[in-house]
Amino acid sequence: MSSASFERGYHAFKEQIDSSVAAYFQSCVSCGMCAEACLFYTETNNPEYTPIYKLEPLRKVWEQEYTLWGWLKSSIGLSRKLNDDDLKQWQHYIYDSCTLCGRCSMVCPVGNDIVSMIRKAREGMVAAGHAPEGQIGASKRAVTIGSPMGVKLPALQAQVRHIEKDTGLTIPFDTEGADYMVLLSSMEIMNFPEYLEAIARIMKQAGKTWTLSSQAFEATNSGIQIGSTDIARELVSRVVNAAESLKVKTVISPECGHAYTAIRWEGPNLMGRSFDFKVKHIVEVLDELRAQGLLKTEGFEEQRLTFHDPCQLVRRGGVVQQPRNLMNMISEDFVEMPDAGMMNWCCGGGGGAAAIEEAEELRTQAFMCKKNQLDEVKADALVTACANCRIVMEEGLEAYDMDIPILGLTELLAEHLVEEN
C-alpha cells in the first residue's frame, strides 16, 4: 500500500508550479499588503499569517527547481532545501489559517493571485501527508460514503418523504431530461431541509422541471478543500456522470461556496473536458427566474436584513449583484455591511477550515472581523447563500453571545412566494 511521503509532496509541488506561480513569486516585493487583507492576520496581528508567507514552501521549490539563479544559489549553499519539518510547520499556515477566501488576491499591488497558490500548495501538503486530520476524515467519508458528513441516500430519501408529506409537493428523483438537476450539501440535508422544500416550491411556481439524482446528490467537494485533484476529480465525476446520464440542461450548485467553485470552475479542468450541461449557483438561477418574471413574491420582511457574501461566490465566482436583486424583492430594510460584495470578510471557516478541530480557537478569534461588520449595521437577521458560512457564523455568533438569526436566501424567498391557486 502506498502512503504519503515528503518526496510525494515535493513532486506534487513541482507538478503544480506553472507560469503564473513563477510570475507571482518573481513579482512579490514583500510589501505585506496581503496580510492586511487576511482575517487571520488582522484579528491576531501574527505576521506568520501573512498570505504570501504561507507559501514559503512552494516558493522554495519554485526558486530552486524552476530558476537557474535559485538552483545556483542552492547548489553553492546560499539557500536551504525544503524539508519535511518545514511542511509540518506550514500545515498550520496552509490549512488552519487560510479559508481560501481570496481577499489577499484582491489587494496585491503586483496582482498576484495568492489564494490560487495556496490551493496549489495544498496538493503538495496532501501528498506529503501534512493535511489536517479533520479534512482527511471528511475526504475519506466523501469518497467512501458519498458525503463528508456521512449522509447516505436513505437519509436524503427520508427527508424527501417528510417534505413531500408536509407540503404535498413531489420531489423527483432521476428524471431524465429535466431542466435542472439540483445538488445539495450534506448540511442542507441534515440541518436545513427547508432549502429543498423551497426549491420544490420555487420550481413549481416557475414551471421548470427538475430532479435530484440518487447517484449524485452531494455537491460539496472535500477534494477541493483538502487540495487533492485526484479526490476532487473522483467526487466531481459522480456529479458529471449523473448529469450526463440524466441529460439535464443545467446543474444547480446549492447554497454553498466551494461546491460552486468545484463544479463550475474546477470541474471541467479536473475532468479534462468541458461539459454538455451548464453549471449555475442557485442564486444565479433564482435571479434568472426573477428577471424572466417567473419568480413572484409578495410582502416584505419587517426586520432589518443584511447579506453575507460567500467568498467563493463573489471573489472567485463573480456572483455579486444577483443576491442583492433577490434581497430587494423581499426586504425593504436591506442594509449592506461595510466591505460587502467583492471585499466581504470571510466567515472564517471556508476552504475546509471548519473541519479542522484544532483550529477552532483561531477561527473564533478571526470571527471578530465578521462581528465588527455586523455590529456596524445592527441587522436583525443575517442572510447568506452558503450552508457552510451559515454553520460557521452560527458558531461564531454563539461564541460572542450575539443573538442574530441566520437565514438561507432561497428559503427566505420561498417564504414570500405568491401562492397560486
Place this chain on the structure above:
Amino acid sequence: MNYAEFLIWVRGDAFHWSLAIFIFGVTLRLLEIILIGRKANLAEKRGSGVAGGIRTIFTRFMPNQAVLPRVMHTLVAGYVFHIGFFIVLLFFAPHVALFEAAFGFGWPALPNGVIDFATIMAILGLIAVLINRLRNPVQRMLTGFGDWVAWFVTLLPLVTGFMAFHHLVEPYPLMLALHILSVELLLIVFPFTKLMHTFTLFLARYYTGENAGHRGVEI
C-alpha cells in the same frame, strides 16, 4: 585612471557589459517563467479572459479601497517613490537624450526644477519605504537579503544623480561617472532580485486578471 578615463570607461565598456547582463538576465528570467507553461482553462467562460487580463494590468495601479486605511503608509511611500523615480528616469533631459539615441524617438523633457523635486520625492519615498520595512512586523519578516540589496541599488542612482546635478562632489565628471556606475550596478543586480517585478508584474496581473475575467469576476 583619471576621472576622464573613468568617465569614458563607465560610458563605454562598463555600460555595455552591465547593459548586456541586464538584457541577458531579463530575457532569461522572463523566458524561464513564460515557458514553464500553463493549463488551458476548460471551464465554460462567463467573460473574456484576455480582456480581464488587460483590464487588471491597469486596475491594479489603483489601491484596493477596502484595505486602504490599513496600508496607507506603505502605499503612500510606494507611490511617492515610484512616481518620483519614473519622472526622473523618463523626463530628465539627459535621460531623454539617452532614450532617444536608443529607441530613435524621444519626448519632451521636464525642467530641471521639476526633476530636482521629483528626485527628492523619490529619495524620501525610498527612505519611508525603508522605515516601513524596519517597523512593520510583516514586512520585516518577509524582507530578505535580496530585498535590502534591491532597495540600496535603487537608492544609489538617485543620490548620486542628485549629488552630480548639484556639484556636491567635484570634479563633476567624476560624480557623473559615479552616477552612471551606480546605474550600471542597478542594471547588473536587476535580473537577480525582486527588481524584476518591474516586468513580471504585468505577467502576474495578466494571469490573475485572465482567470478572473474568464469567470466574469471584475477585479
Place this chain on the structure above:
Amino acid sequence: MSQKTIGASLRSQGISRRGFLKFCAATASMLALPPAVIPQIAHALENAKRQSVIWLSFQECTGCTESLTRSHAPTLENLVFDLLSLDYHHTLQAASGDAAEHARELAMEANKGEYLLIVDGSIPTANKGYSTIAGISNIDMFHEVAKDAKAIVAVGTCAAYGGLPKAEPNPTGAVSVEDLITDKPVINVPGCPPIPMVITGIVAHFLTFNTLPELDSLKRPLSFYGQNIHDRCYRRPFYERAQFAETFDDEGAKKGWCLYKLGCKGPTTYNACATAKWNEGVSFPIEAGHGCIGCSEPDFWDAGSFYKALSVPLSGTAQAAGYAVAAGAAMGVAAGAMNMAKRNSARKTHETVSIDDLEREQS
C-alpha cells in the same frame, strides 16, 4: 638670450608704464589674485630677467603655436615675447638646421636648471623613427632637454594627455609629458588649442612668485580650469528649462537654446572659454552655435561622438544589447525548455492520491 630686465626691454620697445600696469592687472585677474598683488607683479616683472624658454614640438599640428601667436589683450602678442626669451622654437625661430640646434644647446647650457621647457605635441614610443628633429628622436630630445629644466609646461592636449595621436588605437604609442616625467614640476595647459593667455599667465605667476600656480588633479592651473564650461555658459538657463536645439538649423538653434542634445560636452569640460573667450574676446564655440567638444579633457577624442549627447553611451551599445538578447534568448529558451520538461515529467509521473494515501505509514 637677453640680459635686460623685462622692464628695460618693454621701455625700449616704447610700452608705457600705464600699459604695463594694465597688463599686470589683467594677469592678476586671470590668475584670480587679489588687486593688492598687482604692484608685486609689476615689481617682479619689471626687475625679472626674461625667462629662458625652450619650446619643443613633437607629434603636433602647430595649432597651439598658431593660437599663441594670435593672443590678445593687453597687447599680449608683444608681451608674451617680451616676458619670454624664446631660445628655441623650431617654427618661430629664424635660425634653421645646425644653427637652430646649436641655439638650443647654448640656452640649455647658459640657463642650466633655470629654463622652462614648453612642449606641444605627444611623444611617440612605439618606434623612435616615427618623429624626429634634426635626426634626434622626440623622446631622446625630450629627455635631454627635460633633464635640466626647472619646470615643464605641457601646452595643448597632445602634450598634456596624448591628444589626437593617442586616440584609439594609438598607432604610434603616443604618450604625454606627464607619462615620462616624475621628478619635475609639470603643468598642463590643455586645449586643442589652449587659450593663449593661460601661458602668459603661468609665466607671469612663475616670475612673480617663483612657483607654479595652484593645479587641479589633472595638473591644470585652477585659475583657468577651475570651472566647467556648462556652469559658465550663457545658454545654461535653457538647459535648466529643458529647451534644446535638436538640430543645428531648427527653431531652437536659432533662438540660441542649449546644445546639450547636439553633443555639447560643456558639463564635463573644464576650461576658461566661456569667460575668457577667443579671438580677442569675440566669441567661443558655443556662442558660435556649436557645442563644446571637450578639447581640454584627457582622451576627448575617445569620449564618444562630438554630436551625441553626453548621456548617450559610447558606441557599441547596440551590439552589446544585440548579443545579450541573443544569449539571453538562447539560454532562456534552454532553461525554459528544461522547466517545461520538468513540469511535464512531474505531471506525467503523477502518482494518484487516493484516500488511502492521505496519511504517513505508521512505523
